[in-house]
Amino acid sequence: MKNSAYLFCFSGVLKRELQRSLQQRTRFISALVRPLLWLAVFAAGFRGTLEGMVIPLYGSPVDYEVYITPGLVGMIILFNSMQSSLSMVYDREMGSMRVLLTSPLPRSYLLFCKLFAIALTSLLQVYAFLAVAFLFDVAPPPLGYLTALPAILMGAFILGALGLLLASLIEQLENFAGVMNFVVFPLFFLSPALYPLTFMQDGNTWVYWACVINPFTYVVELIRHALYLDLNTPALLVNLAAFTVLTNAAVLGFDPARRMLNNRAPKGR
Amino acid sequence: MPVAVNIQALSHSFADRKVLRNVSLTVEQGMFVGLLGANGAGKTTLFSILTRLICNSSGNVVLFGHDLQRSPADALATLGVVFQQPTLDLDLSVLQNLQYHGAIQGMSPTDVQARAQEELERLQLWDRRHERIRWLNGGHRRRVEIARALLHQPQLLLLDEATSSLDLESRIQLIGHIRSLIKTEGLTVLWTTHVAEELETDDQVILLNRGEVHAQGKLSDLITAAGASDANHLMLNLSKSGS
CATH class of the missing domain: 3.40.50.300 (P-loop containing nucleotide triphosphate hydrolases)
Structure with missing residues (x-):
């Protein structure tokens, strides 16, 4: 295979993911509505939550809307990754995954392209959300939008890889609802997306430790700090480790052919 | 032989x-x-x-x-492959489906465009290239799958x-x-x-x-x-x- 073939494949997979996103406008809009509801309604109700509390990153007492915005960015990435995984389960059930697997290019490369495409659609949703959040007086430093980009991209890769791993474990589309309840919600709520970890430290210790070992915690913290022109080194290190482990596990361990065919085998082959 | x-x-x-x-x-x-x-x-x-x-x-x-x-x-x-199960992306157009397939075969966009036109014209589907697969009947969908399978000249x-x-x-x-x-x-x-x-x-x-x-x-x-x-x-x- 020529090197250019890899490039054409990469751009083709990206283009398809973007085309699908544009065709499914309701999906794009609902991806924005969810965090905006949290920002406009939930945050309004809990405005006094952080009153008098100084979070070192922000320097002075901070509005709750400002605090939860990076968490909601994480929410967008998390949900988009899981939804993209859902589309892979759908692809497999519909058989279009088979077409992808008959490509002469290495499967690990095809999956890497798929991961990148998922990350790119997350990125678009995140920046659309941040543009609307600006109207709610969530205005990080202008340069912060740029410095947050690699953090968002890394987070999207990590969660996309997690989604791919889950997609390889799920046999039927219906089972995905269970993943939302047992994976997505615990990941989101056991993190500093909605409140600082010190809140949990003062209260329930096991919840605090669950937050500490949750990789999503570090995705959110890396984005939060990057958005305000700061580098959270421990969060970066955990992100790098999670990125390495999960992308490798997803790309090398993902074998949809094995599952999709072996599962059907006993029925009449 | x-x-x-x-x-x-x-x-x-x-x-x-x-x-x-x-x-x-x-x-x-x-x-x-x-x-x-x-x-x-x-x-x-x-x-x-x-x-x-x-x-x-x-x-x-x-x-x-x-x-x-x-x-x-x-x-x-x-290889060019037509599976028993439908494998087209229903939300994409005929041409978009072919473009995606060409890309994962490592073909350049220019080659894909030329080959897609050739194959779709041969199957009398070129005029319908911008239609979404969802709106095509079973026979037409199969023809698109044939065109797609032949796109990279297997x-x-x-x-x-x-x-x-x-x-x-x-x-x-x-x-x-x-x-x-x-x-x-x-x-x-x-x-x-x-x-x-x-x-x-x-x-x-x-x-x-x-x-x-x-x-x-x-x-x-x-x-x-x-x-x-x-x-x-x-x-x-x-x-x-x-x-």
């Missing part, structure tokens, strides 16, 4: 269930070969091994001189029960188109089916039964050898011996 597909001592099992047993067969280039067998004969498993969706437990598969295990990229590049076209879910008219048109490609393009076709009527008496046929090659040769010869009156009778005898 040069060999397109060379399978030697191929076996495959799912858990403790053996679905292919020591299968050996060859398909010559430029031929239309029917892979005929009742449901459960092992056709789809063989098809899945040829497309490398699953790896065989033992034996060798060589496509146009490329060993499928040792040089899968070269072997897969020779040497071997594999079709797995490609006419299932098609009405009689669409079925006749599809088979006619595939046969014409052998003459015009020199394509090799391996046609998996359990419907004997889709084959002509002059066609080369591989009869698969309970995971084994039961017989291989010209359909008319196989009918005579089995003492059957026609292809349907042959299939019926095969099913009885397999049950």
